Amino acid sequence: MTKKKILMIGTGGTIASKITPNGLDPQLTSEEILAFIPGISEICEVDTLQICNIDSTNIAPDIWVLMTDTIRGKYEQYDGFVVTHGTDTMAYTAAALSYMIQDSPKPIIITGAQKPINMEITDSKTNLFDSFLYASSDSASGVQIVFNGKVILGTRARKTHSKSFQAFSSINYPYLAIIQDGRVISYITKEKAGAPRFYDSLDAKVALFKLTPGVDSDILAYMLERNDAVIIESYGVGGIPSAPEYGYFKVINHWIGKGKTVVMTTQVPNEGSDMEIYKVGHELKARVNILEAYDMITEAVVCKLMWILGQTQDPARIKELFYTTISNDILY
Numbered sequence: 001m002t003k004k005k006i007l008m009i010g011t012g013g014t015i016a017s018k019i020t021p022n023g024l025d026p027q028l029t030s031e032e033i034l035a036f037i038p039g040i041s042e043i044c045e046v047d048t049l050q051i052c053n054i055d056s057t058n059i060a061p062d063i064w065v066l067m068t069d070t071i072r073g074k075y076e077q078y079d080g081f082v083v084t085h086g087t088d089t090m091a092y093t094a095a096a097l098s099y100m101i102q103d104s105p106k107p108i109i110i111t112g113a114q115k116p117i118n119m120e121i122t123d124s125k126t127n128l129f130d131s132f133l134y135a136s137s138d139s140a141s142g143v144q145i146v147f148n149g150k151v152i153l154g155t156r157a158r159k160t161h162s163k164s165f166q167a168f169s170s171i172n173y174p175y176l177a178i179i180q181d182g183r184v185i186s187y188i189t190k191e192k193a194g195a196p197r198f199y200d201s202l203d204a205k206v207a208l209f210k211l212t213p214g215v216d217s218d219i220l221a222y223m224l225e226r227n228d229a230v231i232i233e234s235y236g237v238g239g240i241p242s243a244p245e246y247g248y249f250k251v252i253n254h255w256i257g258k259g260k261t262v263v264m265t266t267q268v269p270n271e272g273s274d275m276e277i278y279k280v281g282h283e284l285k286a287r288v289n290i291l292e293a294y295d296m297i298t299e300a301v302v303c304k305l306m307w308i309l310g311q312t313q314d315p316a317r318i319k320e321l322f323y324t325t326i327s328n329d330i331l332y
């Protein structure tokens with residue numbers, strides 16, 4: 001059997017970091033990282049490319065556009081892609097690429113690590129090896145994170161542990177597969193799509209407002225003034241402080257009237273929103289054209305809005321696209 005050709009795209013993160021007097025800093029090139037797993041040549045053929053070398057705290061939508069462009073440019077030449085990335089914003093990147101590159105029959109795997117690859121005790125080698133293994137398997141397609149033996153759909157991943165190797169969880173959706181002792185065990189097999197669809201623009205003016213007890217609605221107004229969309233991360237199944245003196249209803253109604261997009265989601269990690277359950281959410285939903293995340297995770301909502309607003313400013317089209325299921329991001 002001919003070996004699969006995989007392109008490894010380096011972007012930085014802990015996996016690429018060296019210890020410096022000022023803390024870990026990404027300095028290893030893709031080539032240098034790959035040299036730590038020489039056995040990979042028995043699994044697949046790997047070429048490397050470096051598009052940046054940053055701590056993923058520095059990630060921004062223009063880098064997602066560059067990643068998409070890079071994959072689009074190399075798409076025909078390779079059977080799959082492995083992007084090495086910092087863990088801090090990996091879930092956002094996985095979501096962004098899920099919207100920018102839809103229906104890819106080839107796997108686009110994002111991975112990284114909690115400890116640098118040049119340390120004695122590290123998760124880097126396993127995660128990288130597993131990613132190549134999974135990217136070389138016949139069943140893999142689309143955007144996914146491979147981390148600590150788990151395969152997570154790109155629209156469903158969240159960093160839930162800041163230090164341990166088990167850094168990511170799949171939220172409101174099962175793991176797609178596990179990888180154990182060099183074997184991929186698939187739990188969900190997807191039908192491969194025919195041809196990928198690439199997009200090339202994102203609207204970065206999307207902001208997240210976290211509701212905390214007593215927070216002034218002027219802050220939400222300020223955010224709405226300066227952005228095209230604001231996601232309100234509320235409590236429980238979703239709602240707003242309803243007493244008129246809080247001013248929330250007035251602020252939201254005013255800015256939606258001016259063409260801004262407002263989405264309600266929840267700060268509770270699992271199970272999503274349902275604004276109709278309580279009066280604090282029901283009234284808002286009934287009276288203004290607010291969108292609701294339901295089981296979509298915040299990382300996906302942020303990136304989906306950037307993708308939608310990169311294409312249209314028409315409220316009816318925004319709503320239609322927002323509730324369209326893309327890569328199983330919303331299943332309410």
Ligand SMILES: NC(=O)C[C@H](N)C(=O)O
Nearest residue numbers: 013014055056086087088
């Ligand atoms: N584990 C990591 O990769 C964390 C690092 N700060 C990053 O996101 O780039």
